[in-house]
Amino acid sequence: MPPTVLSRWTDSSAFELGVLGVGNIGMVHLKSALSMPDVDVVAAADAVPENRDRADSAGVARTYDDYTTLLEHEDLDAAIVALPPFLHADAVERAAEAGVDVFVEKPLARSTEEADRMLETAREAGIAVGVDHTLRYQPDMVGVKDEYDEGSVGHVPYASITRLNDHPLGKPPADEAPPEWPMDPDAAGGGSLIELGVHCFDVLEWLFGDLEVRDATMGQTLEIPAEDAATVLLRAPETETTITLHCGTYQWEQLPEVNTRLRLEGVTGTVSNKDHIPNNFYAGAAKSALSNVASRFTGDEPDVFGPTFYLQAHYDALEDFCEAVRNDETPPVDGADGRRTLELAEAAYELAAESDDAEIETPEVMP
Structure with missing residues (x-):
């Protein structure tokens, strides 16, 4: 970045932050930022x-109906x-154009282009770009990486990761219609592979280095425009590890259950993220969930930040970016x-499309 941009902060000044978009994940980021020392959320x-x-109720000084006007x-x-x-x-x-660094929710974009x-x-413009890939910030994933890096299970020939939730339809019965854009592959960039798979790709390369996509398949369990499975x-050449990744938006995810599984099958044992989930997670998550259910009847604002460690991961990712x-x-x-x-993700989509387009040859039957 140019020196004029790099030197615009001083130790004595608060880090002034704006939030562009305060829907569900935007409110998580907003509440994270509001709780950070030396960070001032000036507008949303x-x-x-x-x-x-x-956003106004959460304590933001000014709100705008358009992010361009805010900037x-x-x-x-x-x-x-x-x-x-x-x-x-x-x-x-x-x-x-405004010379403002950005922390972008995943996916960064809809395509590599x-x-x-x-x-x-x-x-x-000389601005920094950070991306909110938070799986690597979750303590269960950090625990897996620490155990793996220590060599506790030796060489890992095989690993698997699964990430499931119910985005964007939610658990029935539906209280209201889902937003239109998550159902539109052109607006979202794809289906569950973009919504969830990019997180998995990021944490896998964090663990094993560069990956190669060897094969892929896409599925639809629901009548929606994009894949929901x-x-x-994958293959990690550096560690000679074969990996299967599965992600889907067809399974309800309701606290305190977290539908993310990572397993490393080493030559001397297995490492699992389930072994590194904080001891107090389920009690804290259940308490938060019950509180949010109660808020529907009392009219109070739901606690979207809550005591759940994967929301804490969003806090840590944003804090690292600001620092x-x-x-x-x-x-x-x-x-x-x-x-x-x-x-x-694009490599996976291409391989899946090639598989779907492949002609099936009818075997010749000898008389």
Whole structure:
């Protein structure tokens, strides 16, 4: 980044942050930022009035109905881009024009082509780009990596990861119609492989180094426009590990259950993320869930941050980003990492399409 940009913060000044998009994940980021020392959330933007009201109730000084207006009127150090994926590129471009660093919710973009344009825009403007890939911040995943790095199970010939939830339809009965954009592959960038698989790709390369996509298949258990299930076969050449990845948006996820599983099958034993879930997680998550159910009857605001460790992971990821850009350092999970997950997803989509298009030869029957 240019020196004029790098030197714009001082130790005595608060880190001024804006939040672009305060829906579900945007509120998680907002509440994370509000609880951070030396961070001042000065403004938030959202096109939905109810979301702006939530941000206002949470303690944000000013709200806007358009993120472009916010960036034009506020003097920010950084902005959290928690908008739908089809708006990420425009938001980063507007932030670049304002000289504002960005922390972008995953996926970084809808394609590698779009990501390349975004990162080039950021490079030319001298702004930093961080991406919210949070699996690597969860203590259960950190525990797996620590155990693996210590060599406790030796060489790992095989590993598997599964990530499931019920996005975007939710658990029946539906109280209201789901947002339109998650159901639109053009707006979201794809289906469950983009929604969940990019997280898995990121944590797997964090563990094993560069991955190669060997095969993939996509499935639809529901009548929706994009895949709600994806299975990918991967190979990590550096560690000679074969990996299966499965992700899907067809299974209800309700606290305190967390539908993420990671297993490393080593030559001397197995490492599982289930062995590293904090002891107090289920009690804390259940308490939060019950509190949120009660809030529906009392009219109180649900606690979207809550005591759950995977929401704490969002806090830690954002904190790392803020610390890095304040110290003129590259964010620990940067735009290149976000682009890489899209590259792997695209390779999987291509292989799955080739498999679907392959002609099945009818064997000749001898008389």
